[in-house]
Amino acid sequence: MKRRIFAASALSVAIGLALAAQAPQTLAQGTKDEGMMNLPPGANAAVVKQNMDRMMAQHLEKCFGINAVAKNDCAEGAHSCAGQATQARDPKSFVLLPGGDCGKIAGGTLKAG
Amino acid sequence: MPTLRELQHDIARGLIARDAVAAAHVVSDEIAAAARLAVYRNTIVAGLITALRLSYPAVHRLVGAAFFESAAQVFLEAQPPRSACLDDYDPAFADFLDKFAAAAAIPYLAGVARLDWAVSRALHAPDADALDPARLGALDAAEQRRIRFVPHPSVGLVRADHPVDAIWRAVLAQDEAAMAAIDLGDGPVFLLVQRRNGDSEISRLAPATWHLTASLCAGRPLQDAIEAAGDVDAVAVLATHLINGVFTAFAVDEAGGRQPREISL
Structure with missing residues (x-):
């Protein structure tokens, strides 16, 4: 029964914290109010702040090498000449050895599987 | 005369599976039917490999371009796109790599x-x-x-x-x-x-x-x-x-x- 109460109160407290974070200017005042008195053990603004700091540190993760342009735009391969270039790729001459950066990963291996 | 559906099925199969069934529907005129189809096949293969490379840039870096293209070709022949949108191609590539013997070393x-x-x-x-x-x-x-x-x-x-x-x-x-x-x-x-x-x-x-x-x-x-x-x-x-x-x-x-x-x- 305790857990059933906790699920609802957890959301209530989380809503309060989220709203407080939306309005930083009221947070300092809010933390002194009774709102924080209702926090279950282990749940406090510091934990949320830690999570936020961690998220912010990783914020604006650059997606190196990713072309977010729709692939149907397909500048490459749209022309039949580009297609012809792949004709030399014989399925029988399969490359068995990965030749990229996997060999630079510690513990990586360059042996064919 | 094949129905349109049969024709489409044969052409699609011929392009991906490289069999001769599609060529029977294509007129040879100076350029042989198989050679004409090869242009389409190569364009499709290049487009699909490019789509996979754009979706899997870290995999591409890890295994290198030659291995990636070879693996992608094996994959696309087994699992051609089901959607016309190449952005959807293809979440199954990860599962394919998981079981792909040539990549077992990674x-x-x-x-x-x-x-x-x-x-x-x-x-x-x-x-x-x-x-x-x-x-x-x-x-x-x-x-x-x-x-x-x-x-x-x-x-x-x-x-x-x-x-x-x-x-x-x-x-x-x-x-x-x-x-x-x-x-x-x-x-x-x-x-x-x-x-x-x-x-x-x-x-x-x-x-x-x-x-x-x-x-x-x-x-x-x-x-x-x-x-x-x-x-x-x-x-x-x-x-x-x-x-x-x-x-x-x-x-x-x-x-x-x-x-x-x-x-x-």
Whole structure:
């Protein structure tokens, strides 16, 4: 029964914290109010702040090498000449050895599987 | 005369499977029918390999262009696209790599592929406004226990046995020192991928936090999700996700029923 109460109160407290974070200017005042008195053990603004700091540190993760342009735009391969270039790729001459950066990963291996 | 459907089927099969059935439908005139079809086949293959390369950039870096193209060709002949949209091609590539004997020497490759796909999906997902926490304030305790959240379309969850997030970053940044410093034993990792402010964001979560997040994103009622997650600070998880816009909407089932009472968009 305790857990059933906790699920609802957890959301209530989380809503309060989220709203407080939306309005930083009221947070300092809010933390002194009774709102924080209702926090279950282990749940406090510091934990949320830690999570936020961690998220912010990783914020604006650059997606190196990713072309977010729709692939149907397909500048490459749209022309039949580009297609012809792949004709030399014989399925029988399969490359068995990965030749990229996997060999630079510690513990990586360059042996064919 | 074949029906249009038969003709389309034969051509599609002939282009992907390289058999002669399609050539029978093509007129030879100076250029042989098979040679004409080869132009289409090569264009399609090049387009599909390019689509896979754009969706799986870290895998491409890890194995190199030659191996990637060979593996992609084996994959696309076995699993050609089902959708006309090449952005959807193809989440099954990670599973393929997982079982691909030639890639068995790289045990983390499928995990990196899953992260590649999650990032690609995050980048291409439609925009959606985050759920305003104030909208949840009107719910009573019983409704809060039954609440189901709807995740932002860009949210993806990846679990991998190896530190694929560190590998992904090091490889795409071409940071050889970071590559050398990777400890393959630093796993498993539990990752949350999300687009925020136009960029993908990859966060490592604690296992229990990840499981709770996965349950909530799957639409499981809050009470059930928390009970299944075990020892986890549900308040911190919920508050962090609300602040970060992980959810866009919610629904509350009627008590004992299955119909959502309210959907907030």
